[in-house]
Amino acid sequence: MANRYLFACVVAVITAGTVLYMIGQMELNLAKSEILSGYTLLGLIVFLGAFNLRKKLSMLPLLKASTWLVFHVVGGLLCIFLFWVHTASVWPEGNYEIALSIIFYLVFFTGIGGFFIQKSNAIKLTETGIEVIYERIPAELSEIRERSEAIALECTETTSSDTVANHYIATLVWYFKRPRFYWPTLLGRGNAKTWLRNNQASVRRYLNEEETGYFNQLVELAELKQLIDEHYTLQDINKKWLLVHLPLSVGLLIISFWHLLLVEVFAI
């Protein structure tokens, strides 16, 4: 992978150098260099968009998707450089140009952000020590909820004490109902673990040995659920960033072609 990044970087530098040289030559001849930088930029944007098409054509030997990703990332970086060359500024003037720039920057930053979020979340997910398929999470949570309810009921029936059941109804029902602590998990904070620890300590002192046995089973399920919640949050963001990046990219393509159309029409 590192070799491919190196190769893509070399290709990008050569492309950038060639474009800069040709722009210099065109300006010396008093030609419109924006045409060259603009068409190069558009071509690159279309190439970046083709990565999604490649995913749909997985049955064809169109190089490995990992190779496409390398060129997609490096191509994205080259794109921002060419954008600055094309507009001759970081923030252009004119309402249409500003709208185009906003979408361009949003696509760029969601792309770069998503890339690093995915890389980092992959390791965080592995560190949970469990593997859950995202689509299976509701079913897994439902199973945990059923098991925890059964434990609370059995505890009440066998010990004739409702301490665990009351705690379950008052506190754990909320916890087991659906994925919790989404944003703290996303921000890397340990709120879920702290919440579990505190709620355990608050009730444990009132339990006898038999109830403690049942309570420990509940705690075990709660800890498992916390790991599944972590999977839910991290996998959810891994999928959702693309739901931002992709529509924005389509928008950028449309608005770029409109920009091209306007330029070509007014050039006549």
Add this chain to the structure above:
Amino acid sequence: MAKISTKQSTLTRPQRWDSPFDPDMTKADVKKLLAIEEIAAIQADRFPARISLEGILQNDTRIVAFKKGELVVREGDYGNSAFLILKGSLRIVLSPSLPGAILGRAKEYKRGFFNAVSQLWTSNWLPETRDSDRYGPTKAGAPKNAASTRIILQDVPAILDKHSTATVDQGALFGELAALGRIPRTATVLADEDSELLEIRWQGLRELRAYDEGWRRMIDERYRQTALIAHLNEVPEFNHLNEEEIQLVADQCLFETYGSFDWHTSFKKLQNRSEADEPVIARQGDYPDGLLMVRAGFARETVRHGTGKRTVTYLGAGDNFGIFELYNAWVNPKDSNLALGTTLTSVGYVDVIRVPASVLAEFVFPNMDAPVNMAEQYVGKSQSNDTLMQWAVDERFINGRQTMVMDLNKCVRCDDCVSACAAAHDGNPRFRRHGKTIDHWLVANACMHCADPVCMIGCPTGAIHRSLSGGTVIINDDTCIGCGTCANSCPYQNISLVQISDAKGNGLVDDQTHRPIMKATKCDLCSDQIGGPACVRACAHDALQRVDFQEFTI
């Protein structure tokens, strides 16, 4: 999103012999076969009514005529049948092997470019749909398998001049090693004259072996004999010997089997056992009496460590055990430290050839350099280096040749691999991104295309088979009767049974019992796709790879 229909359509449940080996086999052919000496000796009353001898002959065999010079089997091909010579004689090419160019290997079906692209719009979005018209008993005169392309060698005398060959005559059985052992053919066989052969597909051969004592003895004996000579010819230590010397060596070798040939029945139980329960082949500290050569299956090498045993490596087909100690004993007979440095145990089933030390001293040691002490190298490694290998042996992943391994530190759980698999299989993914994990590695529930595919053992119709070249394990959907034997036999839960539907998504049910019609499905390594496995190419993060566990390192 496509709606899944809750309606049902009926279909006659597929039966074992719906697709006979040769739909043109007649009762008269069967009668003729029953008169042949080798078949007449079979006690037909030992066969159960549902798998009668006549039924086997009618449905699991075919009579094939070969012209002089025509190839019968090719070395390296995966075969699912054995042959009994009814008339004529054949020639087996022993060494050197015939070049691939003149063997004219049959090409396997691959989609063309446009056919591959057309999957985008021709794939049915409803799950597991099939064209139900193509099921049902095959009629006589139906087109036969196009893969069995016939090749006639033009210059047979030249081949006989350049290659060492052996002749087999009427009444001889051959090909059973590849058919039952699920291994490639070990030699090329061609017709020496116009000949007639009875080809028996492997499930028929299995029944003959199971219900007739004479055939069982003959097949087992031939299996041992053929396996030994073929193996000795392949081993570098012996390949300088001539035919006569090889026979001398073979006569003195001991052929040992640990575990059962049909080991799938006990495999799942064996999975939960530790190395302490595995049968010992050679023990650390004992003096070696011969070189142990693994012919098939797997063996585990361990050393005593603390209060337990540490797995240092495992041996597969072609690996040897004990050569260092034996060589040392030959060079320094008075050395006091000649005992084995490790223990060798059987993992499931293993075929071992024991070559006595005296044979090595006469034929091997004078011509070889001093071997490396592998045991010393293995023990010198840190225990953490052994983790993956120890785990792979315990979980029997060592059997995998195309195991789907994912690096979870790279996998972003995007499921692009699953989508790609579905796109290449009419909208139905053929693996689950789920499985056993160790450290940051996940072995997904995808067919591993095993060295020894135990899933093939019980299949009544032979629907699950190895492809002729490459050895990919694939299921013929047309002949699968959905009995689930393969899914139960697979120790890795990599085969799924699915209910099939017609093109409108109506679930197909049996017209008599109204129970669903099932089919076994699994990864076929995208064998008909031009780009190979779609899952590997679809992974944008290089997290997914198909690996041979024997070569896989962290």
